[in-house]
Amino acid sequence: MSSVDAPVADASRRPFRGRRLRLGDVLLQGVAGAAALGATVLLGLIAWKVVDGARPSLSKFGLGFITRIAWNPVPGHEIYGAASFLFGTAITSLVALLIAAPLAMGIALFLTELSPRLIRGPVTALVETLAAIPSVVIGLWGIIVLGPQLRLHVEPWLHKAFGFIPLFGTPSSSGASVFTAIVVLTIMILPIVSSITRELFLGVPHDLKEGALALGATRWEMTRGVVFPYARGGIAAALILGLGRAVGEAIAVTQVIGGGLLVSWNLFSTGDTLASKIANEYQSATSRLQSASLIYLALILLVFSLVMNVAAQVIVRRVSRRMGIGVSR
Amino acid sequence: MRKLRTFVVIAAAAALAAGIAASAGAAPTRADSTLNGAGSTLIQPAFSVWGPAYASATGVEINYSGIGSGGGISAITNRTVDFGASDAPLSPDQASACNGCVQIPWALSATSVVYNVPGVGDTKLKLSGPVLANIFLGKVTSWNDASIKALNPGLSLPDQKITTVHRSDGSGDTYAFTDYLSKVSSTWRNQVGVNTAVNWPGGVGGNKNAGVSAVIGSTPGSIGYVSDAYALQNHLAKARLRNAFGKYTLPGITGIEAAAQTVKSVPADNKMSIVDPPATKKFAAAWPISTFTYIIVPTTSKNATDLRHFIFWALSPKQQASIKKLIFAPIPKVVLVAAEKTLTKIHS
Amino acid sequence: MEAFATFAAVIAVGILVVVVWSVARRGAGALNLDLLTKDPVDFAFGNVKEGLANAFAGTIVLVGLATAMTLPVGILVAIYLNEFARASVRTGVSLALDVLNGVPAIVIGIFVFGLFVVGHGQSGFAGSFALACLMLPLVSRATMEILALVPNSLREASLALGVPRWRTTLSVVLPQTIGGIVTGTTLAVARVAGETAPLLFTSSIVGLRTSWNPHHALQSIPVAIFELSEQPDPADHARAWAAALVLLLFILFASLGARWLATRGRRKLTQR
Numbered sequence: 001m002s003s004v005d006a007p008v009a010d011a012s013r014r015p016f017r018g019r020r021l022r023l024g025d026v027l028l029q030g031v032a033g034a035a036a037l038g039a040t041v042l043l044g045l046i047a048w049k050v051v052d053g054a055r056p057s058l059s060k061f062g063l064g065f066i067t068r069i070a071w072n073p074v075p076g077h078e079i080y081g082a083a084s085f086l087f088g089t090a091i092t093s094l095v096a097l098l099i100a101a102p103l104a105m106g107i108a109l110f111l112t113e114l115s116p117r118l119i120r121g122p123v124t125a126l127v128e129t130l131a132a133i134p135s136v137v138i139g140l141w142g143i144i145v146l147g148p149q150l151r152l153h154v155e156p157w158l159h160k161a162f163g164f165i166p167l168f169g170t171p172s173s174s175g176a177s178v179f180t181a182i183v184v185l186t187i188m189i190l191p192i193v194s195s196i197t198r199e200l201f202l203g204v205p206h207d208l209k210e211g212a213l214a215l216g217a218t219r220w221e222m223t224r225g226v227v228f229p230y231a232r233g234g235i236a237a238a239l240i241l242g243l244g245r246a247v248g249e250a251i252a253v254t255q256v257i258g259g260g261l262l263v264s265w266n267l268f269s270t271g272d273t274l275a276s277k278i279a280n281e282y283q284s285a286t287s288r289l290q291s292a293s294l295i296y297l298a299l300i301l302l303v304f305s306l307v308m309n310v311a312a313q314v315i316v317r318r319v320s321r322r323m324g325i326g327v328s329r
Numbered sequence: 330m331r332k333l334r335t336f337v338v339i340a341a342a343a344a345l346a347a348g349i350a351a352s353a354g355a356a357p358t359r360a361d362s363t364l365n366g367a368g369s370t371l372i373q374p375a376f377s378v379w380g381p382a383y384a385s386a387t388g389v390e391i392n393y394s395g396i397g398s399g400g401g402i403s404a405i406t407n408r409t410v411d412f413g414a415s416d417a418p419l420s421p422d423q424a425s426a427c428n429g430c431v432q433i434p435w436a437l438s439a440t441s442v443v444y445n446v447p448g449v450g451d452t453k454l455k456l457s458g459p460v461l462a463n464i465f466l467g468k469v470t471s472w473n474d475a476s477i478k479a480l481n482p483g484l485s486l487p488d489q490k491i492t493t494v495h496r497s498d499g500s501g502d503t504y505a506f507t508d509y510l511s512k513v514s515s516t517w518r519n520q521v522g523v524n525t526a527v528n529w530p531g532g533v534g535g536n537k538n539a540g541v542s543a544v545i546g547s548t549p550g551s552i553g554y555v556s557d558a559y560a561l562q563n564h565l566a567k568a569r570l571r572n573a574f575g576k577y578t579l580p581g582i583t584g585i586e587a588a589a590q591t592v593k594s595v596p597a598d599n600k601m602s603i604v605d606p607p608a609t610k611k612f613a614a615a616w617p618i619s620t621f622t623y624i625i626v627p628t629t630s631k632n633a634t635d636l637r638h639f640i641f642w643a644l645s646p647k648q649q650a651s652i653k654k655l656i657f658a659p660i661p662k663v664v665l666v667a668a669e670k671t672l673t674k675i676h677s
Numbered sequence: 678m679e680a681f682a683t684f685a686a687v688i689a690v691g692i693l694v695v696v697v698w699s700v701a702r703r704g705a706g707a708l709n710l711d712l713l714t715k716d717p718v719d720f721a722f723g724n725v726k727e728g729l730a731n732a733f734a735g736t737i738v739l740v741g742l743a744t745a746m747t748l749p750v751g752i753l754v755a756i757y758l759n760e761f762a763r764a765s766v767r768t769g770v771s772l773a774l775d776v777l778n779g780v781p782a783i784v785i786g787i788f789v790f791g792l793f794v795v796g797h798g799q800s801g802f803a804g805s806f807a808l809a810c811l812m813l814p815l816v817s818r819a820t821m822e823i824l825a826l827v828p829n830s831l832r833e834a835s836l837a838l839g840v841p842r843w844r845t846t847l848s849v850v851l852p853q854t855i856g857g858i859v860t861g862t863t864l865a866v867a868r869v870a871g872e873t874a875p876l877l878f879t880s881s882i883v884g885l886r887t888s889w890n891p892h893h894a895l896q897s898i899p900v901a902i903f904e905l906s907e908q909p910d911p912a913d914h915a916r917a918w919a920a921a922l923v924l925l926l927f928i929l930f931a932s933l934g935a936r937w938l939a940t941r942g943r944r945k946l947t948q949r
Contacts, residue, residue: 024843032757035750036766039813040773046780046788046810053791073499074522075420106685114682123690125933130693132932134871136899137700137921140906144914145699148547173492174533174548187692194689220678241779248781251873251899255906259497259534270533275783275874280536282787283878284399284499286423286525291403298787302780309779313772365798365893367882377719392884409798410882536907543909563909 047302054299057292065296071261071277073290080293082274082300087263089273089301092178092253093246096185101239103186104194109223112201124198131191139255142184147175147256155179155268169266176258179267181276184252189242196238200231233319240312244305250275274301364635367394368401368414369501370538371556372436372622374655379643382651386642389635397537399499399525405430405625411632413625416501417525418600431675432599432623433668435643437589437658439580439619440502443565444552445545446472447487451566455480455577458513458570458605458617464552465493465510466517467530472550480571487550494544494553497534499525505620506554509604554618557581557656572617573608584616585658595667599623621664626675633677644668697925704922707915713923717885726912729920731887735801735895739880740870742805742891743812748862750809751816752851758817759824760846771821778814782874785810790878801891804880811872812865819861823854856938863935867928873899898924 051058057065057080068081111124155171162168172179204227212222228235250273258270259280272280274297285291373395380391396404398415405413406427419432442461444454456464460476463469469476473486496503504525511518521527533548535541538559545551545565552568557580560567569577578584590611591603603619606612624643626636642648649659660668715728754774758767789807793800827850835845869875876897883896898920905917 022841022843024841028843028846029757029761032753032761035753036757036762036770038750039754039777039817040770042810042813043773043777043780045792046777046784049788049791050784053787070528072528073526074524074528075422077522102681103685103688106682107689109678110682110686114679115686123686125936126693127686127689128936129929129932130689130696132867132928133696134873134899134921134924134928136871136873136902136906137925138696140902140914140917140921141696141699143906170490173490173550174494174544176533176544187696190689190692223678244779248779248783250781250783251877251903254536255903260531261528262531275781278783278787279874279877280497280534281499281526283881284397284403284526286399286402286420286499288426290526295787295791298784302784305779305781305784306776309776310772312779313775317768363884363893365882365884373719380719390884390886392886394882394884396882404882407795409794539909540907543907546909 047306050295050299050302053295054292056288057296058299060289061293061296065293066300069261069263073285073287075287078287078289080290080296082297084261084263085272085274085277085297086300088178088257088271089247089275089304091267092181092185092257092271092273093243095182095267096189096246097239097243099182100186100190100193100242104190104238104242105197105235107190107194108197108201109227111198113219113223124195127191127194130187131195135188135249135252136255138184138187139252142180142252142256143175146183147180150177150180150183151175159268166265167267169264169268172258172268172270174258176256176270177268178257178271181253181257181271181273182267184256185246185249188249188252189246192245193238193242196241197231197235200234200238201227203234204230233315237312237315237319240308240315244308244312247273247308248275248301248305250279254279274298274304362388363390363392364412364632364639365392365410366401366412366414366624367396367404367410368625369398369416369622370395371398371416371438371440371501371558371620372414373538374558374562375436375652375657378652378655379648382648383639383642387638389639391639395537397496397498397525398501398504402427402499402525402625405627408627411626411630412636414622415525415625416620416622417504418598418623419625424598427625427627429628430625431628431671432625433640433671434595434599434601434621434660434664435624435640435668436622436649436652437585437619437660437664438622438656439557439585439588439616440505440554441557441560441580441618442552442554442568442570443542443545443560444568445549445566446489446552447549448485449566451564452569452579453481453484454566454568456568456570458509461570462510462514462517464491465495465530465532466514466520467493489550492548492551493529493532494535494541494548494551495529495532496526496538496541497536500537501525501620501622502538502554502556503527505604505618508602509618512605561656570617572612572615573605574610574613574615575608576613578614578616580616580618580656582653582656582658583614585619585656587612587615588617588619589621589658589661589664590615592661592664595664599667599671601664621660628674629676631677633675637672637675640672641669644672700918700921700925703915703918704920707919708922709919712916712919716887719885726910726916729896729898729901729916731883731885731896732898732901732920733923734887734889735880735883736870736898738801738889738891738895739804739808739876739897740866742801743808743869744862744866746805746809747812747816747865748858751813751862752820752858754813754817755820755824756846756851759821760850771818774814774817777810778818780810782811782872783877786875786878789875794879799878799880799882799894801880801893801895804876804895804897805891807875807879808869808872811869811875812862815865815868816858816861819864820854820858823857823861824850826857827853860935860939863931863938867931867935870931871899871924871928873903876900877903 069083070079070081158168212226254276260270282294376393398417401413401415404410473488507523511523535544538555542563588603588606591606605617606615712728716730718727793803835849880894883894902917905913
């Protein structure tokens with residue numbers, strides 16, 4: 001979460017006026033200020049460099065790039081578009097969030113309300129440990145362990161049971177599919193969403209909860225009526241942050257998604273996301289337009305993550321100001 | 330005092346930025362005893378022999394990274410390496426983007442068609458160019474399709490979906506494969522074309538030759554293309570292809586050398602294509618997806634002497650013979666002459 | 678509801694156990710001293726591929742350099758925001774840092790590629806810089822939080838005694854925060870030690886020999902695992918699992934250790 005925004009109105013922190021300023025003070029403030037300036041400038045530099053790199057593709061395709069389903073690097077026929085990858089990013093991240101969100105809230109509830117005090121600490125540590133596993137290791141596990149299991153058992157079963165829904169079409173033949181990517185992403189965003197939600201639930205004032213219980217509400221009614229509304233804003237921010245994590249994940253997704261261009265509702269088909277396409281192709285892009293188009297994909301990704309991040313931060317700051325609690329992570 | 334503070338902030342920021350820029354722009358104190366190269370995974374096995382041999386002969390160490398031919402072209406264009414390696418020759422646009430590079434053919438190998446079909450052993454499957462194109466176009470979708478059965482009487486083919494596997498990175502093998510398919514199928518030529526990366530009609534992508542080998546090995550019903558050395562290394566089943574003369578051949582030194590006879594003279598830019606050799610008796614044993622592979626170097630660089638020496642060494646008959654066991658046929662005399670002629674263009 | 682919540686927790690712990698168990702079981706078998714001390718060897722048709730010493734050495738250099746780049750800047754940023762800045766500046770820069778935290782690692786990779794690699798070549802410096810961009814928000818946020826915990830009375834007492842502002846900050850306040858900074862940096866290190874995407878375009882074209890020289894591109898454990906994971910040979914997978922096991926153990930040890938230190942340090946600081 002955001003850093004503690006402790007109000008620093010006390011005079012001892014404000015720059016002193018009329019006090020003899022020493023060279024050391026000026027130097028420290030100067031150098032530290034330069035660092036702060038640099039950190040802010042870095043963000044701007046990233047944005048500028050990405051826009052600059054995408055320029056050939058931006059000027060050639062404009063905004064139409066975003067809605068076009070095409071990716072043809074053959075010289076003389078070169079045409080590129082982001083739509084397949086936007087679709088891939090949307091379907092993998094949203095479905096992963098759809099699955100992870102209730103699970104994460106369940107975990108948070110378990111850890112704050114239901115679990116015996118003894119196992120609370122260890123289980124919390126275990127869930128946080130899931131967040132610490134590097135994405136390349138999850139991807140390795142996805143290729144070697146998860147993929148074959150999904151291909152051999154889960155996908156055929158899902159297809160047999162729910163094949164009438166277009167989502168569960170022909171099972172994948174190689175274990176690499178959008179579905180495997182969804183499972184991998186769910187595993188990756190689960191700990192983030194659950195740890196933020198857990199802290200939110202911990203911040204709900206006791207008297208509110210006990211008041212509801214005293215009035216005869218069941219535990220679920222209390223949760224639904226007191227905890228959720230109270231933590232509503234924070235939960236929204238947690239979901240947005242989880243979504244942002246899923247959208248930006250390149251490595252684990254590229255390992256398990258199979259690299260396809262076609263837009264298909266079948267979760268078992270191969271696909272590609274914005275991030276995985278960049279990871280796959282950027283190093284071997286042989287034409288300037290192809291490189292620029294890949295950077296255009298990165299630009300879309302950057303805009304996505306900026307918007308989501310700022311939205312989440314704004315929600316968090318507004319919520320914590322309203323509630324008067326400092327939400328620190 | 331505020332002005333002084335502002336001044337110090339800006340000065341410190343400038344100093345910080347200058348420091349970072351200086352350390353980034355500082356020319357790396359690269360020991361002249363290393364040559365860094367990247368690119369084709371087809372030529373990569375050769376470095377397992379050439380690397381140690383050259384190091385013990387001259388003390389110059391060769392660091393080679395197999396990142397795909399597309400990556401090699403991109404890396405040398407950006408000058409992030411000393412030399413690039415690619416099975417695909419540079420297109421005119423790529424040549425101009427590379428700004429003063431030459432491509433030198435320095436080895437000769439093949440792309441093989443590999444498959445994983447339950448019940449069909451190694452080299453038992455026979456295919457023709459048009460059928461192969463239809464498979465990758467998505468027109469032939471099942472292994473017991475009539476067109477495949479017609480080429481393989483007596484072979485029991487399962488009723489299983491065909492999964493085509495292609496390279497997801499920029500690949501010289503893709504170039505050779507699509508070059509071949511474009512020559513044997515006008516539909517392919519018009520719909521897809523030839524390049525290190527194309528718009529594949531469906532299929533699963535694998536990263537580099539190793540990645541494709543991995544996918545084929547673990548996906549029943551799959552078919553794909555890999556450099557011949559990888560088919561051997563990973564014990565993948567190889568398909569026989571019907572060449573223009575009408576014989577079903579396999580990749581191997583014989584098939585490659587027969588195909589290389591296509592080259593009568595080498596054009597000025599060294600760009601050669603030996604896929605789909607003509608239908609005359611001379612090419613009876615030819616493997617139709619053979620390919621030269623190139624080393625791409627700038628004409629002027631500070632490693633010019635080292636590069637010239639290394640390439641000359643690699644072109645020598647002894648070194649060409651040393652990699653024969655890795656399915657590299659020695660380059661024909663006419664190509665050797667052209668290659669050495671191009672070498673003279675490299676200078677410091 | 679309670680059943681579902683418990684079920685969810687069981688699933689989460691279950692997934693963790695399954696993944697860690699996979700890594701441990703498959704990795705332990707291939708983990709030996711050779712993996713850490715021998716370089717990979719390129720045998721075209723053979724099975725013996727030796728070790729991953731170049732990756733372990735490279736990760737140490739890359740992460741070490743990244744920490745050296747981040748630490749001073751992160752601490753200075755935190756000092757400025759906490760000790761000198763107006764509230765509006767603090768909000769603005771904090772927001773910028775939090776947003777920087779959310780920039781996908783692959784975009785950072787593209788950024789550093791365009792900035793440092795084009796025309797110059799890949800290098801350990803470029804890779805470290807990319808990792809440093811990821812570490813900066815974490816280190817500065819952690820330092821800010823711990824600086825805020827230092828009681829004001831300490832600052833006021835020092836200033837009242839006539840100690841100049843800069844000396845107060847550096848000699849009185851900062852030493853109180855060392856524990857917190859160490860914790861924050863350790864967590865940041867644990868995070869970037871496993872990052873692949875920023876290194877993919879900045880430090881991936883590497884040789885097989887172990888090198889400690891950041892002027893060249895250096896191999897790293899996550900990139901090695903990434904490459905090995907897509908190989909067909911089960912022996913390569915085994916080495917990937919073993920490297921993953923070492924990486925995981927390091928990250929777990931670092932994260933859990935840092936968190937334990939953090940709770941202890943925070944308790945000590947707030948007890949004053």
